[in-house]
Amino acid sequence: MINTRKDNAYWDPSRKGFVTNYPNFLHWKTLSATDMADNRPLNVYLHTPYCIQHCAYCYYKTINLRGTNKAQRIDQYVDALCREIELASEYYQLRNRPVVSVYFGGGTPSLLNEAQLQRVLETVHRYLNLSDQTELTVEAEPVTITQSKADLLQGLGVNRVSMGVQSFDDGIIKRSNRLDDEKKVMKAIEIVKTMGVVINIDLMSGLAEETQATWEYSVRRAIESGVESITVYKTELYTNTPYYKEVRNKTIDLPDDDQELIFMNHAMTELTEAGYKPWSFFTFTQCGQHQHQYATGTFLGEDVYSFGTSAFGKLGDYLFQNTNDEQKYMALLAEGELPVTRGHRLTCIDAMIREIVLGMKLVRFDLRRFQSRYGFRLEKLCADTLADLVEHGFITMSDDEIQLTNKGILYGDYTGKSVAKVLMDME
Template identity: 30%
Template sequence: MPHDPYKALYIHLPFCKHRCAYCDFTTRAIAPDSVEIDEYIDNLILELRRKANEGELAEIETVYLGGGTPSFVGQARLSKLLYALGVFMNLTPEVECSMEANPDSLTPELIRDIYALGVNRLSIGVQSFDDGLLETLDRIHDSARAKQAVLDARERFENVSVDLMCGVPGQTPEMFEADVQTAVDLGVTHVSVYPLTIEDHTPFRRMVDSGEIDDVDQDKEALMMSMAPNVLTPAGFHRYEVASYAREGFECKHNIAYWTGVPYLGLGISAVTMTQNDARRMRVQDGEVQDDLDRKQMCAEDLMMKMRMTRGVSDDELFAAAVVIPGALDVFNSLVRDKLVKREDGRWKPTFGGWLLGNELYGRIYELAP
């Protein structure tokens, strides 16, 4: 269908040295010298060339290399992919180009090369700085390696993010707070806090079912989520999304694109492309249509996704949506009455309680246009 220009590009690299016990992403462990990785990178480059020739990369503002573990595929392959990316699109310093990395495969040499080829934001999958928790999570790095990876990254990158996990079996609120403090002390500019979810068909699910580890304590997990600002706010971070904190100017523009209804292109296995125009929005994954939304459903989804962010939606955005879905204003007023949303400074913003009861908050908005 005729569509608005893509503004964000996601490239999926589905390879890891080791698949963690909690992971349910489209990724798998593979030998680092496998020819399959080379073939996959070559196919990505061909796809980038095709999209560039079709004019689909002309207005890209953010790029995100995710996985899997992009850093695992190594310097030579990443350099080849990033060089091609720079040839096929306008990869200026103004384009936010993020790459995920794990501490075990992030070397000073790799950092130097990817920085030289246009990556300007590094997201490091630390999960914890506690050796016992790292062992529980089945990670292959230890605390010392995680700290060194962050320090190495900061030698080149100003924009360094770490992922931290809460709700891990055996983790106390004090341990989580210590992890957040360590990230701050290391000088990162962005922290993503992920509550552990025990997904079906993972080793963690089997371990919970057999009684080998405890299931997630959601109350304790919520407590840990609520504690992160205690450390981050005094250190100059602000919460801009339910699980994301950044120093001013270091918010992840790529993720904000997902939460604000910006069209994005996904390349690689399992990567999702979101195509839209004024009347229709479609998400396609591996050639299969996952979503096909009409104008009303688009408006409802945009309202719902924006409520992931601290800034919520403006009066103007809500009133414009209410023209398309007349019940919108009534639903938002009911969310205010139920203390899931607050209205201040001309904006409708989620409360912390609204985030904790996210399924209810988001569900009531999305039901505006079934």
């Protein structure tokens, strides 16, 4: 467009060559009207804020329904959730878009009774475009699982169940204020196995009173349970948790970062030996199969329409979040209004940074995909940082991808944040 050749053409202005478009038509390829229709894949998140306890470490803004009339309160919420699905589907024409994954998370969705679960999932099937290929995950707390609930979920197309286990040590489970124990957890896993679905269990490394022996026991029992997928979260200490108060009052001690790193390293070694492979830096699956589509889609920058109080998602260039006020959420929907209250429009550079930090969670980062989406070679722009990361053993690189090493996996988001910083510094 502007000539910057060293032969001084830039300083020898000309009025010739009117610019009609960019890129020039020479670069255009065959395209049909249907190619432009918005039928890109869609991921769906459904949120329930309710739990039957407040776990001492948990940072989610949940509503503890223990000792209350659960059924009535959840019925009202389910009404609103179903109304939101109907309204948003119509307003954004979501039905045109193939749903690749649905994640019903919380809180504790498995706390809903059978009629409530059925209403929510039937509404999803009715107003959104699911197929036999759609991954449909429900998050569950083991103590809330029954055989009849499992049978119902299977009949409603659920093909993945993700259970919060956290620890197999009864003392640690109790200390975390959870209602499970090892026996109940193993029973719930056996029930869910009868559904013939992919099972994920969450463990947390670094809970209060964790020792090397209790951690080794938890990892061993997780492997022995035979589930397809094991997620290991590093316990994060948030100010809104009972843990935080207890740490401040010195009534509990949490393992320090070095100890937690040893725990994670142990989990990685044992899981690898047992045939599990990491497909994200915190989830290990048998032979690397059974990848979680919902997480993959989210990390690769696909759209996620999110329903429910405080649920946050992405639609096109927009990140958005619903009100986190349960009463306001229900009142808005009763008025026929969508409950979106805040958001952010992604600039081009936001989108790139987001894709780097989230995409790097998937252990392998596809440089050619990035280039085809954004038009430049990330490895050229970030050459120095990438060379440092290679030198310090966090990554290996080929022409086509960046691959986290075991050290890179152990240090989680560090690689993604380091690469993203190069782009942030350009802002």
